[in-house]
Amino acid sequence: MAVATLPTAKDFAVTDSHPDWCGGCGDFGILNAVKQALAQRGRAPHDVMVVSGIGCSGKLPHYVRTYGLHTLHGRVLNVATGVKLANRDLEVLAVGGDGDGYGIGAGYFVNSGRRNVDFTYLVHNNGVYGLTKGQASPTMQRGMQVKSMPEPAIIDAVNPIGLAISSGYTFIARGYAMAQRELVGLIVQAMEHRGTALIDILQPCPVYNDLLTIDFFRGRDIGHQRTYALADEGYDGKVHDPSNVDEIVAKQQAALAKSYEWGERIPMGVLYQIDLPTFEDGVASRRPEFETASLIDSARPGVDVSSLEDRFR
Amino acid sequence: MPPSDLSLMIGGPAGSGVNPASEIFMKACSRAGVFVFTNVEYHSNIHGRHIFFRIRTADEPVTSHVDRVDVLLALDAETIYGTDPHQDYQSHRGHLHEVVPGGAIVVDAKVGITAENLGRDDVRLLSLPYDDIVRSAVEEHGLEYNARRHAVMANMVPLGACCALLDFDVDRVIPIVAERLPERHQNLVPINRSVLQHAWQAAHDILGDEGFFQTLHPCDDQPARMLVAGHEAIGIAKLHAGCAFQTYYPIAPASDESVYLEALQADWPIVVLQAEDEVASMNMAVGAAHAGVRAATSTAGPGFTLMAEGMGFASITEAPGPVVVLYQRGGPSTGLPTRNSQQDLRFALQPAHGEFPHIVVAPGDVEEAAQYTHLAFNWGDRYQVPVVVLADKFIANSHFTVESLGLKGLPVDRGAVWTGDVNGAEPYRRHQLTSSGVSPRAVPGTPGGEFVTTSDEHTERGRIEEDIDNRIDQMDKRMGKLDIMLQEIPEAEQFALHGSDEADLTIVSWGSTRCPIRDAIRQVERESDITVNNLQIRLLRPFPADAVREILERANRLLLLEDNYEGQLGLLVAERTGIQIAEKALKYTGRPFSQDEVAQEIRRQVPMPEAVAAAAQGS
Numbered sequence: 001m002a003v004a005t006l007p008t009a010k011d012f013a014v015t016d017s018h019p020d021w022c023g024g025c026g027d028f029g030i031l032n033a034v035k036q037a038l039a040q041r042g043r044a045p046h047d048v049m050v051v052s053g054i055g056c057s058g059k060l061p062h063y064v065r066t067y068g069l070h071t072l073h074g075r076v077l078n079v080a081t082g083v084k085l086a087n088r089d090l091e092v093l094a095v096g097g098d099g100d101g102y103g104i105g106a107g108y109f110v111n112s113g114r115r116n117v118d119f120t121y122l123v124h125n126n127g128v129y130g131l132t133k134g135q136a137s138p139t140m141q142r143g144m145q146v147k148s149m150p151e152p153a154i155i156d157a158v159n160p161i162g163l164a165i166s167s168g169y170t171f172i173a174r175g176y177a178m179a180q181r182e183l184v185g186l187i188v189q190a191m192e193h194r195g196t197a198l199i200d201i202l203q204p205c206p207v208y209n210d211l212l213t214i215d216f217f218r219g220r221d222i223g224h225q226r227t228y229a230l231a232d233e234g235y236d237g238k239v240h241d242p243s244n245v246d247e248i249v250a251k252q253q254a255a256l257a258k259s260y261e262w263g264e265r266i267p268m269g270v271l272y273q274i275d276l277p278t279f280e281d282g283v284a285s286r287r288p289e290f291e292t293a294s295l296i297d298s299a300r301p302g303v304d305v306s307s308l309e310d311r312f313r
Numbered sequence: 314m315p316p317s318d319l320s321l322m323i324g325g326p327a328g329s330g331v332n333p334a335s336e337i338f339m340k341a342c343s344r345a346g347v348f349v350f351t352n353v354e355y356h357s358n359i360h361g362r363h364i365f366f367r368i369r370t371a372d373e374p375v376t377s378h379v380d381r382v383d384v385l386l387a388l389d390a391e392t393i394y395g396t397d398p399h400q401d402y403q404s405h406r407g408h409l410h411e412v413v414p415g416g417a418i419v420v421d422a423k424v425g426i427t428a429e430n431l432g433r434d435d436v437r438l439l440s441l442p443y444d445d446i447v448r449s450a451v452e453e454h455g456l457e458y459n460a461r462r463h464a465v466m467a468n469m470v471p472l473g474a475c476c477a478l479l480d481f482d483v484d485r486v487i488p489i490v491a492e493r494l495p496e497r498h499q500n501l502v503p504i505n506r507s508v509l510q511h512a513w514q515a516a517h518d519i520l521g522d523e524g525f526f527q528t529l530h531p532c533d534d535q536p537a538r539m540l541v542a543g544h545e546a547i548g549i550a551k552l553h554a555g556c557a558f559q560t561y562y563p564i565a566p567a568s569d570e571s572v573y574l575e576a577l578q579a580d581w582p583i584v585v586l587q588a589e590d591e592v593a594s595m596n597m598a599v600g601a602a603h604a605g606v607r608a609a610t611s612t613a614g615p616g617f618t619l620m621a622e623g624m625g626f627a628s629i630t631e632a633p634g635p636v637v638v639l640y641q642r643g644g645p646s647t648g649l650p651t652r653n654s655q656q657d658l659r660f661a662l663q664p665a666h667g668e669f670p671h672i673v674v675a676p677g678d679v680e681e682a683a684q685y686t687h688l689a690f691n692w693g694d695r696y697q698v699p700v701v702v703l704a705d706k707f708i709a710n711s712h713f714t715v716e717s718l719g720l721k722g723l724p725v726d727r728g729a730v731w732t733g734d735v736n737g738a739e740p741y742r743r744h745q746l747t748s749s750g751v752s753p754r755a756v757p758g759t760p761g762g763e764f765v766t767t768s769d770e771h772t773e774r775g776r777i778e779e780d781i782d783n784r785i786d787q788m789d790k791r792m793g794k795l796d797i798m799l800q801e802i803p804e805a806e807q808f809a810l811h812g813s814d815e816a817d818l819t820i821v822s823w824g825s826t827r828c829p830i831r832d833a834i835r836q837v838e839r840e841s842d843i844t845v846n847n848l849q850i851r852l853l854r855p856f857p858a859d860a861v862r863e864i865l866e867r868a869n870r871l872l873l874l875e876d877n878y879e880g881q882l883g884l885l886v887a888e889r890t891g892i893q894i895a896e897k898a899l900k901y902t903g904r905p906f907s908q909d910e911v912a913q914e915i916r917r918q919v920p921m922p923e924a925v926a927a928a929a930q931g932s
Binding site for chain 2: 016017044045046047049050051054059061062065066067068069070071072075078079080081082083084085086087089090107108110111283286287289290295296298299300301302303304305306308309312313
């Protein structure tokens with residue numbers, strides 16, 4: 001349905017449900033950015049489906065007025081894939097935490113990159129499992145110990161950006177929950193991208209992660225903001241000629257190099273982007289009808305199957 | 314034995330052409346107007362391990378195999394003698410002992426079996442030089458024999474010999490060969506014909522005028538019937554139901570169905586997605602169901618184990634479906650990947666933690682497999698629950714003759730769909746409490762129907778809620794749907810009491826054992842005055858306890874028959890009706906019951922008068 005006037009963030013506001021996140025949680029920033037980005041994208045609330053995993057981040061669909069599925073731990077990408085393929089007209093936003101996506105859902109993270117279905121995936125990355133009281137998440141680095149951990153981590157962190165590159169994600173970005181304007185822009189870009197778009201969103205967990213705090217990202221200890229915009233330094237992660245293997249390799253290598261940058265400087269923005277055929281394109285190449293008609297429109301319950309039966313006579 | 318009731322067997326190593334030879338011959342028989350049943354036993358192996366098809370033909374519908382073999386077509390020695398006797402277990406003794414006196418064995422001469430060393434002097438041995446026959450056929454067409462190119466046709470030799478034995482025209486076989494070969498290989502059709510003819514002649518030369526004790530009579534006045542395997546029937550039923558999204562992860566014996574559907578994607582409105590595992594398969598299907606399309610997945614026990622959490626998720630979020638076809642195989646764990654079982658009933662009844670409603674239905678034969686798959690989609694939509702169709706390897710891989718799948722005219726019921734007022738004062742409630750327990754579902758994309766739902770306990774609005782009263786309301790609402798289902802689903806779909814109301818023996822069963830039970834009852838009732846009926850329970854959750862109890866209470870004698878160790882239906886019946894069925898016929902070998910085995914079980918329960926028994930033995 002075309003909306004008479006362009007939607008605003010208020011159109012996505014929920015009045016009968018209030019976030020139960022802790023004060024100072026990065027989830028608030030991501031929620032606000034989602035609402036603003038949806039408004040900028042110009043989609044009516046009923047044309048959007050937000051699918052989430054389990055954890056604090058998983059509650060996000062309850063606080064945004066769209067269709068919403070709050071699913072299972074680690075399975076958000078599976079459900080989002082099913083939703084999008086059933087109805088291509090929906091704007092599908094997948095939301096989950098770092099444990100959800102890079103731990104229990106790691107297999108689906110990899111395979112969703114390969115599949116490249118057209119939806120956006122936001123990962124709330126705070127280094128801890130908040131809802132279960134602060135255990136190490138897959139992005140916590142070896143040797144780190146936040147206050148809720150009895151012992152420091154003894155295994156290495158996953159590099160989500162690097163994993164995304166090698167998994168075939170066609171849009172890979174990093175955002176910061178407290179940098180609203182930039183995050184809104186990234187989410188809009190991700191939604192506009194054809195294919196699976198990943199935004200790894202750094203965020204503080206004020207209760208359990210006393211290392212990755214707002215002050216840490218502000219760089220109070222080193223005298224300058226740690227996060228910086230890649231675009232400000234002339235970095236261009238977009239592959240301009242997807243048929244040029246040399247360019248692809250060069251851009252992937254540059255993005256991988258940036259993905260290891262941590263400590264005093266943490267890069268933000270689009271690290272890698274390429275236009276490649278989506279899974280839907282692949283399906284349409286087998287079945288042209290899929291190009292224009294979603295499954296929900298082309299399904300024919302009760303269709304005559306006698307021609308199929310006859311093949312067995 | 315009716316004149317045309319024939320039991321053929323084709324065996325050899327996997328990869329040697331047993332499958333195509335069997336499929337060609339069974340189709341030729343079906344085209345000739347006779348009723349065909351086939352089943353196949355194979356290892357979890359690509360190349361080399363023993364595989365065999367049983368092809369049974371009859372002049373009436375048959376849905377199971379018999380133990381005897383009239384004609385054994387062998388592509389190797391193992392088919393005749395079995396495996397190395399020095400192995401720890403040698404239950405595979407080959408099939409020589411199954412051949413009836415007067416029967417025939419066709420074997421490749423290079424195996425070295427002669428009438429002298431065969432070990433049976435009461436069967437006809439046709440030891441034919443398979444490769445030489447192919448060579449002569451190739452050369453007849455002016456071509457040079459090339460083993461790499463032509464040896465594959467060796468599997469036509471036993472078919473040609475079989476035609477000679479049964480006085481069956483090889484020209485009934487050739488069209489099937491032609492249909493199976495791609496356009497670019499049509500030039501091989503005449504050569505295949507020559508192989509069949511040369512083999513026919515070679516066999517005929519050995520048999521002489523004496524002929525063979527059996528013939529395969531064509532019935533050309535019969536209507537063209539289908540010869541279809543269960544996995545194909547279920548695939549067709551999904552298309553008929555309007556299933557638009559099928560997911561799967563490769564697993565025996567389930568993936569045949571998905572691969573069949575994959576090949577139809579170009580012309581039918583379905584997308585088949587091969588997922589990274591069964592967790593993904595299940596949850597993709599749940600997502601698609603929530604988004605408004607009929608969605609399905611198919612798997613076997615190991616895959617269903619991974620789908621468990623998705624079952625609970627679909628149920629608590631009241632997804633309309635998906636339909637999960639569970640093709641049981643021998644468990645536990647990897648178990649017997651390519652063998653049959655009914656071991657997953659109890660698992661299907663309680664596949665995940667917590668208490669939630671879902672439907673489990675077990676079709677009894679290939680037509681029911683199609684029809685109940687169709688109905689499963691209706692039920693998924695109507696009651697907003699996931700539905701498990703409990704099939705098995707026997708249904709998946711066996712071929713059955715049917716007039717049609719009986720799908721035409723089955724209703725389509727998409728259940729209650731919300732078409733509310735966009736500007737209504739009340740916001741839409743996805744999990745609204747209603748007298749039917751079913752809340753009209755809004756299809757995402759519908760203005761005003763925006764909802765959120767969650768795997769957490771939730772309110773009518775789908776918000777996370779741990780309040781006690783709300784918990785009671787939502788639990789009662791969901792679980793109450795099980796009672797509504799029992800009230801609304803016609804009793805004729807829930808179970809069937811096949812045969813007369815009053816019988817000497819009532820066999821209690823579920824699922825595909827219906828097939829050998831049907832054939833065995835017919836046999837026993839023909840041979841004696843014993844009357845047997847069969848309570849086949851299709852709907853296993855919710856369970857029609859009252860109706861089942863009533864039937865069991867008035868039965869004269871009960872026999873529980875299942876393809877598992879524990880008698881899982883017996884446990885369910887006891888739990889739901891309080892009735893313990895003492896007499897059990899349980900098989901957990903990984904092989905389906907034969908007609909003969911069921912008949913023996915019946916006779917064990919209801920001994921026949923001696924004279925009748927003697928006559929039956931002699932038949």
